[in-house]
Amino acid sequence: MGVFSFWIRWKLKKSLCDKNTYIRISLPAVCFVWQIAMVLLFGIFIRYNEEADAHWVEHKQQHNLTDIDNDFYFRYPSFQDVHVMIFVGFGFLMTFLKRYSFGGVGFNFLIAAFGLQWALLMQGWFHSLDQDTGKIYIGIENLINADFCVAGCLIAYGALLGKVSPVQLMVVTLFGITLYAVEEYIILNLLHCRDAGGSMVIHCFGGYYGLAISWVLYRPNLHQSKHNEGSVYHSDVFAMIGTLFLWMFWPSFNSAITNHGDGQHRAVINTYIALAASVVTAVAISSMFHSKGKLDMVHIQNATLAGGVAMGTSAEFMISPYGALIVGFFMGIISTFGYVIVTPFLAKSLKLQDTCGVHNLHAVPGMLGGFIAAIVAAFASDSVYSHQGLINTFDLTGEYASRTMSTQGGYQAAGTCVAMAFGLIGGAIVGLILKLPIWGDPADDNCFDDEAYWELPEEEEETIAPVLEYNNHMIQKHQDIAESNFSMEEC
Amino acid sequence: MGVFSFWIRWKLKKSLCDKNTYIRISLPAVCFVWQIAMVLLFGIFIRYNEEADAHWVEHKQQHNLTDIDNDFYFRYPSFQDVHVMIFVGFGFLMTFLKRYSFGGVGFNFLIAAFGLQWALLMQGWFHSLDQDTGKIYIGIENLINADFCVAGCLIAYGALLGKVSPVQLMVVTLFGITLYAVEEYIILNLLHCRDAGGSMVIHCFGGYYGLAISWVLYRPNLHQSKHNEGSVYHSDVFAMIGTLFLWMFWPSFNSAITNHGDGQHRAVINTYIALAASVVTAVAISSMFHSKGKLDMVHIQNATLAGGVAMGTSAEFMISPYGALIVGFFMGIISTFGYVIVTPFLAKSLKLQDTCGVHNLHAVPGMLGGFIAAIVAAFASDSVYSHQGLINTFDLTGEYASRTMSTQGGYQAAGTCVAMAFGLIGGAIVGLILKLPIWGDPADDNCFDDEAYWELPEEEEETIAPVLEYNNHMIQKHQDIAESNFSMEEC
Amino acid sequence: MGVFSFWIRWKLKKSLCDKNTYIRISLPAVCFVWQIAMVLLFGIFIRYNEEADAHWVEHKQQHNLTDIDNDFYFRYPSFQDVHVMIFVGFGFLMTFLKRYSFGGVGFNFLIAAFGLQWALLMQGWFHSLDQDTGKIYIGIENLINADFCVAGCLIAYGALLGKVSPVQLMVVTLFGITLYAVEEYIILNLLHCRDAGGSMVIHCFGGYYGLAISWVLYRPNLHQSKHNEGSVYHSDVFAMIGTLFLWMFWPSFNSAITNHGDGQHRAVINTYIALAASVVTAVAISSMFHSKGKLDMVHIQNATLAGGVAMGTSAEFMISPYGALIVGFFMGIISTFGYVIVTPFLAKSLKLQDTCGVHNLHAVPGMLGGFIAAIVAAFASDSVYSHQGLINTFDLTGEYASRTMSTQGGYQAAGTCVAMAFGLIGGAIVGLILKLPIWGDPADDNCFDDEAYWELPEEEEETIAPVLEYNNHMIQKHQDIAESNFSMEEC
Incomplete structure (x- = not known):
């Protein structure tokens, strides 16, 4: 890149040393310590559940079950789709920066692979711990939930992309998974909310968690990396791989852990429809805001997905196909609007640097999705769901048998607030931890540059x-x- | 790109204004009007079918069904594969042009997302309308069919790639979906043809539809955009993503809506085998036609898929594994031959500008696939299919119980002709509509250039x-x- | 690329003629002869099995079966994942070279498409031949096994990448599939080993097969192509597509042909966990070996997968989640270590040129996976598996009913040695065949260059x-x- 660029590179390398992005000790140390901890904790706690254990053949005979009665066959195709969203979807969506594609897809890979182990443990303690044996029994649904849990942290990574070191990301993930497991326990178990596709527990929490961290880590001189903050032609095409795999598999995401049968079926239909509408309105708004009506790849890569985020909670409800279409319609508008107007505004007035615009794709649509679901739940009735269908959909059994639907709606709204609070407060605390000068983060003038860590x-x-x-x-x-x-x- | 390129860019921008690719009003207007129409029509017509409705739990009890008796579990994995073909397969296959990758994958995304909504309605009116309630009840099979319907329009887009505006594409899609639903109704319901993977209704129709439009929109001075018509190294690698996802998931495409059990099983085997043979013969012909035996990426990206197109109709028939192999064998040859000889010939003598060569990949293999299936159907017999197997495979029940197999073969051939006629005539009419000077299409010298719309x-x-x-x-x-x-x- | 590069190109073209990479006759000839042979052999031997035959509807009635009792529904989602691994996973992993991406993904496509046809026949003769009718009856499991078989040859291609002609690759594939079918028959049938995910029969065999060929084809002057041996920024991102699809779908690979129910369920959990650990330790070692702690894309693209390779055989065993985690932990370390230390050492001292480092990703982890499984099998017991579970998992029925688990462990170890021996000896012989000067391979100074064949x-x-x-x-x-x-x- 010529004399100029050699000079820039040399300066960068110098400043790298100044700012100490030397992570040869810290990164391996963190990886090894945490991975060894995982081995020990897995050894103590984690076992196969009965459907994955070789004893299942006897269990099957005793309970008169057939091959297909293994939950594996109802969940595995959706699990693999979710898995693709986590690693290829999120990973490639973050390759859009011209000089940070390795970091986008590579660190996504690292923190997802670490995070899912910790998630199996954290969620296991809260949801799958057998009180008698003290063991966590895992099956396919635990794997799906671990991937979901990781998604929250990857959303947070979107706000931090290019500005933090991999060691910091490991810290973000460790605390993020922990916070997620707690807020999820509060929302799903204590408040007894429904949140199949995680508008609240994944997107709203993850979005605000990332934004709060980014806000605390504000870099006043980030403009020094301006030459690297942007895409090139081919990096935008790479990012479309991420966008499309997220978009296509979102119906699987929202239906992966819903009830067998109509629950999964309906969640797929609703998500499919909502996403289709988002694309059309995102394109319309993107064109409308350009002086010549040209489309902006940032909007196409992101705002088209907002319908899926917002349908996360209500995908399994009887929101009806046109209800889903209306949600997607407005989410495409709101999200694109966010990219055009709100992100620049936040950057200026709130000093919030949000690399991928997770505010517009996850935080706000997730929050709105939570409130939409609260309204839909409040209006749910026996006539629309059938009596048994209503009980099944909202799991109104045991101590919750007498809960009215308007109460349920109130709890759903409360759950959304809990997710947001966990994200904001947790993120602020984690942000402060990350301000310690020991994590090897890049200097202001070599952000968004793979040179630092690759x-x-x-x-x-x-x-x-x-x-x-x-x-x-x-x-x-x-x-x-x-x-x-x-x-x-x-x- | 230096002074030269700045000058070229400036000229382009000027000519853009001359030709008025200003779509800031028309594109948002079309998107909003049509999306609002979709919301209204969905509100009036579309409801969940019984397997996706919360009443299913009661329906299941009444009919003594188990969880797995929901069609969702027989179709959903195939649906997701088809979904990937539509958005990543077609989308990335069209990124091969050096400066039109955004348009390739982005407009594909837009028109597919709009088209599937309109398809749910159009196909719903013809196939899933309940006469008593006046509602369309949708489930997973409707989603698959909507994706299929969209595929026809995306094939047409292949012939038009780089030469039309997104507003024109929305028009192509609106009419394309409409025509598709009508010809599909004629072929599948009135003629009672079988067409599981859509050689006729999707590929033959879509291919000729695109070719007819392209023929009407002939641009005598398209050579002015010659500098952009071609690939670069990395854009060809991107296109291979599309090719491979189409190739790999084609067995799911051809089996997605076939009969449960042996129907889906057989369709997968036949398609898998036919596609394998196409690859080998396409490579052979590609090498044979180059003076030094070198391979051409255009052939590898396209002709390798011809076996899947041609097996569309007969995939579910007892064509036998070697029959499928023979079909793939010849299709790889014919399609590559088309790219080497026929496309340049058509461009010169017929004034037919076919950007992606859909003539060789969809139109001809689709038509041949229709006729092959007619022959296979005509020779079907009780001994090969079993008595009940023959009835099930060709759905010879009710008024069709007495139809002989040779009659069925005749109808299959007639169906192929109907598809072709709809494509050619419909395309010619839509082409005339697109000649109106209001659609913001690019000038001859800025075709194949994302600059115009991105x-x-x-x-x-x-x-x-x-x-x-x-x-x-x-x-x-x-x-x-x-x-x-x-x-x-x-x- | 300036005067220099024009001069280099001209020299290359000249040397191409010298070395005769002219394959205009040989490649089409090989493709046609072999493809016609396939048609004939398929015609003689291959038929649908009962679950894919139209007679199934009657078979179902006679045996009182339901729709879901077709093995198709238990295997098809996994099959499609495996299919993606073969074509996109292996294909894109091999696009990392700066000027050999076409060859990486394109020749992978060719040899996989040819190989799977030959594999259907070879494996069919050994495993699915009906002695009475002399026919091979195929269904979904045969397709999965054909893909597995092809994987062995694609691994071998990894060692040869950029140094051989497509004609040579067809020869490598023909012999590779043949050898595979024989060693698989010996290992699975004669020794009665278990090898669900193919640590032994696929990875260990394929790895050593490729290495032995590469060793025989040693090029002392390969350094003349040094300017092309390496990646560029975007080719590394393309390769990550391959890595991630391999990584994500590996659980499907290892579970695709295991027992219904707990077998598939457990294989997925074990592979998922092992792979997660590999990523973390591969990152740690990669960082540790760089003077500034930077990560190397080669390690991230490859060593992260080692956990999946090593779990191939024991994925279906009751290795326990923490056992899987420990396997992944060490494999990430060993494999990265191999890339840093062993590959350069082999290149120097053993004159072994291993383009993709299959030694570190397949050969060694595959071999270790075989021995790990031997140990796990030797310690298997009724208490851990349940009595029936043990019999089912190791298929200890018929003549093997009395085999003790320590004996089984011994056979598993012997099987690993058989795989290695077949790879080394078979590869050496095939390597000698490939030394004949008739195959159109590139000269030493135009290896790793698509110019030769594209x-x-x-x-x-x-x-x-x-x-x-x-x-x-x-x-x-x-x-x-x-x-x-x-x-x-x-x-």
């Missing part, structure tokens, strides 16, 4: 080197001629 | 700017020296 | 041409001025 192939030099060499050669030659003239003159 | 990141400038800057600096310096010599001379 | 788009010229042109123009101008001065001087 051994990079020498692409541009490679491509342009021959041109430069040839130019230098020719210029030298003419310089010689010119100078020889000059010297002749002088004589 | 806010682009400034990639090349970014990469080469420092080189240029440095060069200018050095050249200026030597110019100064030289001129100083010169002026000295003059003195 | 019609390439002119990317770099396109991008930089205007710069060069402008420079030449300016330089010429100043040269003229300078020379005019000079000549004036002379006068």
Whole structure:
């Protein structure tokens, strides 16, 4: 990239040393300590549940079950779709920056792989612990929930993208998973809310968690990395891989842990419809806000997904197909609007640097999705759901048998507030921890640059080197001629 | 890209204004009007079917059904594969152009998302309308069919890629879905043909629909955009993502709505085998037609898929594994041959500009697939299918119970002709509509360029700017020296 | 790419002719002969099995079966995941080289598509041949096994990437599939080993097969292609697509043909957990070995997968979740270590050129996975598996009913040795065949270059041409001025 860029690189490398992005000790140390802790804790706590244990063949005979009665067959296809969303969806969506694609997809991979282990334990203690044996018994549903839990942290990563070190991300993930498990326990168990696709517990929590961290870690001189904050043509195409896999598999996300049968079926239909509407309105608003009506890839990559986020909680409800369409319709508008108006406003007035705009894609649509579901729940009735259908959908059994639907709606709204509070307060505290000068985060002028944490192939030099060499050669030659003239003159 | 390219860009921008690709009003207007229409029509017509309704739990008890008796579990994995084909498969296959990747994947996304809503309605009116209630009851099979319906329009988009505006594409989609629903009704219901994977109703129709539109919209000066018509190294790799996801999931496409059990099982096997053979023969022909035996990415990206197209109708028939292999064998040859010989011939003699070569991948293999299936159907017998198997496979019940297999074969062939006629005539009419000067289509010299409809990141400038800057600096310096010599001379 | 690169290209083209990479006759000939042979052999041997035959509807009635009793529904979602691993996973993992992405993904496509046909036959003769009718009856499980079989050859391709012609790859595949079918028969049937995910039969065999071929084909002057051996920024991102799809779908790979119910369920859990641990430890070791703690994309793309390879055999055993975690933990370390230390050592001392490092990702983890499973099997007991569970998991029925678990462990270990021996000896023989000077392989100085076998788009010229042109123009101008001065001087 020429003399200029070599100079810039050299400066960057120097500042890297100044700011100490040297993570040769801290990153391996954190990885090893935590991974060994996982081995020990898995050894103490985690076992297969009865459907995954070799004893199942006897269990099956005793309970007169057939092969298909294993929950595996009802959940596994959805699980794999969710898995793709976590690793390819989130990972590739974050490759859009021109010089941070390795960090986008690579750190996403690292923290998701670590996070799901910790999530199996944290969620296991809250939801799958057998009081008698003290063991956590896991099956396919635990894997799905672990992936869900990780999604919350990856959303937070979206707000921090390019501005933190991998060690900091491991800390964000450790605390994020922990907070998630607690808020999820409060929302789903104590408040007895329904939240199949996690508008509240995943998107609202994850979005505000990331925003709060980012707010605490505000960098006044981030403009020094402005040359790296943006996309190039091919990085935008890579990001579309992420967008599309998220978009396509969102019906699986919202239906993965809903009730067998009509629950999964309905959640798929609602999400499919809501997402379709988001795309059309996001395109409309994107075009409307450009002076020549051109589309902006940022909106297409993100706002098109807002319908899926907002349907997270109510996907399993009888919101009706047109209800889903209306939700998607408005979410596409609101989210695109957020990218055009709100993000720049927040950056200026609130000093909130939100790299991927998670505010517009997760925080706000997640929160709205929570409140929409509260309204839908409040109006649910026997006539629409059937008596048994209402009980099944909202799991109104045992101590909750007598809860009225308007009460349920109130609890759903309360749950949304709990998720937001956990995100904001938890994020603020984690942000303060991350301000300690020990984490190897990049300097203001080398944010959004893979150079800091990755051994990079020498692409541009490679491509342009021959041109430069040839130019230098020719210029030298003419310089010689010119100078020889000059010297002749002088004589 | 230097002075030259700045000049080219400036010219382009100027001509953009001349040709009025200003779509700031028309695109949002079309999106909003049609999306609001969808909300209203969904509100009036669309409801969940019994398997997706919360009443299902009571329905299940009444009919003594188990969890698994929900069609959802037989179709959902295939549905998700089809969904990936529509959005990632078609989308990325169309990223191969060097400067039209955003348009390829982005407009594909837009028109598919709009189209599937309209398809749910159009197909619903023809196939899922309850006469008593006047409602359309939808479930997973409707979602699959909506995706299928959209595929027809995306095929048409392949012929138009880079030459039309997004507003025109919305029009193509609106009419395309409508025509599709009518021809599908005629072929499947009135003629009582079988067409599981849509060789006729999807590929043959969609291919000829796109070709007819493209023929009407012939641009005599398209060579002015020649510099953008072609791929670059990485855009070809992106296109391979599309190719592979189409190729891999084609067995799901052809089996998604076939009969439970042996129907789906057999359709998968046949498609898998036919596709494998296409790859090998497409490679052979591609190598054979190059002076040094080199392979052409266009053939690998497209002709390898022809086996799947041609097996669309007969995938569920007892064509036998070697029958499928033979179909794939010849389709790989015919399709590659089409790319080498027929497309250039059509462009010259018929004035048919077919960007992606849908003639060779969809129109012809789809038509041939229809006729192959007619022959296979005509020779179907009780001994090969079993008596009940024959009835089930061809749905020869009710008024069709007495139809002989040779009659069925005749109807299958007739169905193929209907699909082709709908494509050609419908496409010609839609093409005329698109000639109106109100749609914001690009000028001849800025086709195949995302610049027209997308806010682009400034990639090349970014990469080469420092080189240029440095060069200018050095050249200026030597110019100064030289001129100083010169002026000295003059003195 | 300037004068230098034009000169390099011209030299390359010249040397191409010297070395005769002209494959216009050999490649089509091999493709056609083999594909026609497939048609004939399929015609003679291959039929649908009863679950895919239209007679199934009667079979179902006779045996009182329901729709879901078709094995299709238990295997198809896993099959599609495996299919994605074979074509997108392996294919894109091999796009990492800067100038060999077409060859990586394209030849992978070709040999997989040919290989699976031959695998259906070879495995069919050994496993699915009906002695009475002399036919091979295929269903979904045969398709999965054919994909597995192909995986062995694609692993071998990883060692040869960039150094062989497509014709040679067809030969590698033909013999590879044949050897695979034989060693698989010996290991699974004669030794009665269990190997659900193929640590032994796929990874250990495939890895050593590729390494032995590569060793025989040693090129002392490969350094002449050094300028092409390496990645660029975007090719590394493409390779991450391959990595992630392999990583995500590995649970499906290891569970695709295990027992219904707990077998599949457990295999998924074990693989999921092992893979998660590999990622964390691979990152740790990668960082630890770089002077500044930076991560290396080669490790992230490959070593993160080692946990899945090593769990191949024991995924269906009761290894327990923490056992799986420990396996993943060490495999991430060993594999990354291999990339840092062992591959350079092998290249130097053993003259083994292993392009993708399959030694570290497949050969060694596969072998270790085989031995780990031997130990796990030897310690299996009724108390852990239940009596019936133990019999089912290890299929200890018929003549094997009396085999003790320690004996089984011994056989498992022996099976691993058989796989390795087949790989090494078979590979050496195939390597010698490939040394014949008739296969059109590239010269030492045009390895890792798509130019040899692909019609390439002119990317770099396109991008930089205007710069060069402008420079030449300016330089010429100043040269003229300078020379005019000079000549004036002379006068």
